Amino acid sequence: MNKSKAAAAxxxxxxxxxxxxxxxxxxxxxxxxxxxxxxxLATLIRMFDFDTNGCLDTKPKRDEMLAVTLNDKRKRxxxxxxxxxVELISEIGKNAGLxxxxxxxxxxxxxxxxxxxxxxxxxxxxxxxSLTAGSLSEQITLIVSDHFVLSFQEKHGDCFDPVRxxxxxxxxxNRIRSxxxxxxxxxxxxxxxxxxxxxxxxxxxxTEDIEEHVLTTRDPGNMSEIHVLKRELLELRHAIWPxxxxxxxxxRDDTPVIRKSxxxxxxxxxxxxxxxxxxxxxxxxxxxxxxxxxxxxxxxRMNEVMKVLTVIATVFIPMTFIAGVYGMNFDRTSPFNLxxxxxxxxxxxxxxxxxxxxxxxxxxxxxxxxxxxxxx
Numbered sequence: 001m002n003k004s005k006a007a008a009a010x011x012x013x014x015x016x017x018x019x020x021x022x023x024x025x026x027x028x029x030x031x032x033x034x035x036x037x038x039x040x041l042a043t044l045i046r047m048f049d050f051d052t053n054g055c056l057d058t059k060p061k062r063d064e065m066l067a068v069t070l071n072d073k074r075k076r077x078x079x080x081x082x083x084x085x086v087e088l089i090s091e092i093g094k095n096a097g098l099x100x101x102x103x104x105x106x107x108x109x110x111x112x113x114x115x116x117x118x119x120x121x122x123x124x125x126x127x128x129x130s131l132t133a134g135s136l137s138e139q140i141t142l143i144v145s146d147h148f149v150l151s152f153q154e155k156h157g158d159c160f161d162p163v164r165x166x167x168x169x170x171x172x173x174n175r176i177r178s179x180x181x182x183x184x185x186x187x188x189x190x191x192x193x194x195x196x197x198x199x200x201x202x203x204x205x206x207t208e209d210i211e212e213h214v215l216t217t218r219d220p221g222n223m224s225e226i227h228v229l230k231r232e233l234l235e236l237r238h239a240i241w242p243x244x245x246x247x248x249x250x251x252r253d254d255t256p257v258i259r260k261s262x263x264x265x266x267x268x269x270x271x272x273x274x275x276x277x278x279x280x281x282x283x284x285x286x287x288x289x290x291x292x293x294x295x296x297x298x299x300x301r302m303n304e305v306m307k308v309l310t311v312i313a314t315v316f317i318p319m320t321f322i323a324g325v326y327g328m329n330f331d332r333t334s335p336f337n338l339x340x341x342x343x344x345x346x347x348x349x350x351x352x353x354x355x356x357x358x359x360x361x362x363x364x365x366x367x368x369x370x371x372x373x374x375x376x
Contacts, residue, residue, distance in 0.1 A: 025108065037107075042085070044059075045060055045081075049074055049076050050177045051074075055167045055168050075180070077167070077181075077184055078092070078148070078149070081156045083106070083152065092150070096121075105123070110139075111139060112238075113242035113246050114242065115249040120146070121144060121257060122185075122257050126139070126189070126243070127139060136239070140153050142188060149188070162191055163187045167184075182258045183259075186262050186269065193269055206229060207283055211286070223294055226291055229287050247266060250266050251263055316358070319357060325338075
């Protein structure tokens with residue numbers, strides 16, 4: 001029962017969260033209108049300036065960030081977490097030469113994963129597994145130029161710590177530092193895609209637990225758990241499915257910024273994305289089967305109940321008939337009107353007749369395998 005209540009509470013929490021996260025500008029608004037979401041977090045910035053010799057990791061303040069120029073051709077990654085400071089994000093977009101629609105897409109977090117190609121930069125919008133409770137994914141936007149990468153995230157915390165560690169590592173040949181911004185974008189994309197595998201593994205374990213629970217119990221809360229699972233899988237499908245088209249754009253030869261040497265690694269990302277889709281579709285089919293399994297379990301339980309009631313009725317209906325016959329009130333003056341009522345052993349005879357009828361019907365049902373452990 002506690003598990004059922006927890007599943008129902010989780011479902012209601014996700015429904016309420018989806019209602020709050022429906023962040024869209026009002027109909028008829030200008031397409032480049034900058035409207036932050038109500039739940040936007042404070043903007044935190046971390047900047048990495050790197051080359052073949054090393055990497056400088058800084059956390060510039062707001063005023064310092066406004067003075068940063070992106071036209072010096074230095075290889076740089078500016079990691080922006082939280083979209084609460086609209087003015088700062090707008091100024092960063094102007095310094096980077098971004099189109100106003102791109103800045104609007106950064107703040108409007110309902111975007112479908114996609115890749116937009118501009119003259120000298122790419123805009124990659126993706127859904128990243130969320131590290132916070134209440135949602136499975138959050139929007140992340142990558143701006144990839146020939147010498148810098150901008151990343152805009154909805155929330156604080158991400159799956160890019162391994163990439164940061166590789167940037168800061170000082171031993172041996174560092175491929176990220178020696179390559180261009182396109183390879184850094186690949187490393188971020190690869191880390192994002194791979195972070196879905198542990199999430200799907202946890203969902204797979206939950207699916208197995210729910211399946212076992214459905215088979216071993218007839219808890220009405222199973223349906224709530226299955227519904228939560230199906231909603232989560234649907235949300236993940238919306239996040240992962242468009243990855244195919246987005247990576248396909250990056251693999252095209254006419255896509256600017258992306259070098260031929262980096263496209264080889266992007267093909268590996270495409271393979272991982274297809275693996276995610278295959279795993280996801282398997283889990284969705286299993287989740288759909290769980291609904292049928294749960295309904296079948298309830299139906300079987302109902303059939304067992306009806307079987308017990310039918311057996312009881314079959315045994316007692318003849319007894320009821322006998323009791324009804326001897327309970328009729330006829331005139332006793334006729335020798336044909338229930339003569340047993342005047343017999344000394346009439347009462348015992350009627351009880352014995354009812355008992356014999358019940359035993360006979362019970363033996364017949366047992367012989368046919370309808371009751372007991374005998375299967376025929």
